[in-house]
Amino acid sequence: MVQTIFSQTSYEIPLTQKAVTFAKTHGPHTIETAWPVTQPKDLKPGEVLVRVVYTGVCHTDLHAWLGDWPLENKLPLVGGHEGSGYVAFIGPPLAGAEPSTLKVGDAVGIKWLADSCLHCEECNKGYESSCAKAQNSGFSIDGSFQQWAVSYAAHLTPLPAGFPLEAAAPILCAGVTVYKAIKEAALLSGEVVVIPGAGGGLGHLAVQYAKAMGYRVIAIDSGAEKEKLLASYGVTDFIDYMKGDVVKAVNDLTGGVGAHAAIVVASGAQAYEQALQYLRPHGALICVGMPPNGDIKANVFWTVVKSHRIIGSYVGNRQDAIEALDIAAAGKVHTTFTIEDLSALPSVFERMKALTLNGRIVLDCQ
Ligand code: NAD
Ligand code: ZN
Numbered sequence: 001m002v003q004t005i006f007s008q009t010s011y012e013i014p015l016t017q018k019a020v021t022f023a024k025t026h027g028p029h030t031i032e033t034a035w036p037v038t039q040p041k042d043l044k045p046g047e048v049l050v051r052v053v054y055t056g057v058c059h060t061d062l063h064a065w066l067g068d069w070p071l072e073n074k075l076p077l078v079g080g081h082e083g084s085g086y087v088a089f090i091g092p093p094l095a096g097a098e099p100s101t102l103k104v105g106d107a108v109g110i111k112w113l114a115d116s117c118l119h120c121e122e123c124n125k126g127y128e129s130s131c132a133k134a135q136n137s138g139f140s141i142d143g144s145f146q147q148w149a150v151s152y153a154a155h156l157t158p159l160p161a162g163f164p165l166e167a168a169a170p171i172l173c174a175g176v177t178v179y180k181a182i183k184e185a186a187l188l189s190g191e192v193v194v195i196p197g198a199g200g201g202l203g204h205l206a207v208q209y210a211k212a213m214g215y216r217v218i219a220i221d222s223g224a225e226k227e228k229l230l231a232s233y234g235v236t237d238f239i240d241y242m243k244g245d246v247v248k249a250v251n252d253l254t255g256g257v258g259a260h261a262a263i264v265v266a267s268g269a270q271a272y273e274q275a276l277q278y279l280r281p282h283g284a285l286i287c288v289g290m291p292p293n294g295d296i297k298a299n300v301f302w303t304v305v306k307s308h309r310i311i312g313s314y315v316g317n318r319q320d321a322i323e324a325l326d327i328a329a330a331g332k333v334h335t336t337f338t339i340e341d342l343s344a345l346p347s348v349f350e351r352m353k354a355l356t357l358n359g360r361i362v363l364d365c366q
Contacts, residue, residue: 219239
């Protein structure tokens with residue numbers, strides 16, 4: 001599909017648009033053709049209207065629709081939080097704040113973290129996603145599975161000049177999340193990082209960021225297709241978790257001593273238990289994948305004696321997003337994606353549930 005919407009100095013904003021919605025958790029999706037568009041006069045201080053051009057589909061969107069997590073989302077909901085597009089209209093600035101530096105026509109990204117207060121301790125320390133007032137795209141507010149989305153000037157991410165919008169979309173959640181998670185492991189150059197879930201949306205980017213950051217990668221996922229995809233990034237150590245003993249395989253590949261870190265981006269819980277068994281002393285378990293009802297069962301004695309670090313990592317902050325995009329725009333990380341029409345979302349969810357997707361699906365919202 002060819003991009004037909006480009007940067008403009010002003011946009012004609014329609015009253016209605018295409019959107020994919022659901023009104024009930026795990027209920028049917030509706031392909032809306034006359035979903036209302038928030039009009040410029042109705043934008044509140046700090047809000048921006050974005051003409052969404054492409055949006056990635058993240059497993060988080062699937063978890064939200066299935067009601068997998070102990071949090072309630074808005075209903076009816078327009079999901080989606082990997083949106084790339086153009087600023088179409090900028091609402092008034094927040095009281096006492098400088099006007100936004102964004103301009104109409106700027107290429108921007110919509111992330112999971114749509115807004116935060118920017119004044120609390122979490123925000124001041126750069127942990128904006130943990131702000132008590134955080135708003136999340138495609139969860140607490142409508143997201144990017146539509147053509148015209150309301151987002152927030154403070155958190156929209158400017159996209160690198162000339163970087164294709166369809167390639168940028170998956171970086172806005174999958175990319176920034178794994179880039180941040182790898183930083184959390186605080187590894188030294190050449191150390192061994194294991195990535196369970198390596199063939200999925202987050203995983204295929206995680207292996208590339210880890211390599212670009214100088215680490216040795218062992219990828220875990222299942223099937224010849226995913227192995228082939230990972231080999232295309234130069235990953236030669238692949239373990240199929242459906243075949244054989246994962247812990248033994250990691251130990252064999254590391255001379256019996258285990259890995260320095262595991263960045264678990266798998267959507268299944270079993271990967272966490274395995275990781276604790278193949279980490280070497282002082283190894284870091286970075287928790288990213290969020291399977292429903294997943295518990296991490298860590299033995300206290302071995303956690304202490306091996307001095308394991310167990311760290312939750314939740315997306316990334318505004319600067320992480322800029323860095324993750326810059327690394328991709330410099331050609332060090334490539335998003336592998338297939339473009340489908342926005343209306344294909346229900347079918348994408350079915351394939352995602354079956355764990356048959358390689359890399360990301362990007363939806364065309366034009
Ligand atoms: P995806 O469906 O594209 O990929 C998941 C991959 O995990 C698949 O390739 C699947 O084959 C693989 N997998 C499943 N069980 C496995 C196992 N036991 N061992 C190894 N691999 C296994 O999903 P995604 O969009 O990459 O998201 C992955 C997870 O990350 C989801 O739970 C999602 O909600 C979560 N996520 C977390 C954050 C965060 O901030 N922490 C951000 C985005 C997504
Ligand atoms: Zn996501």
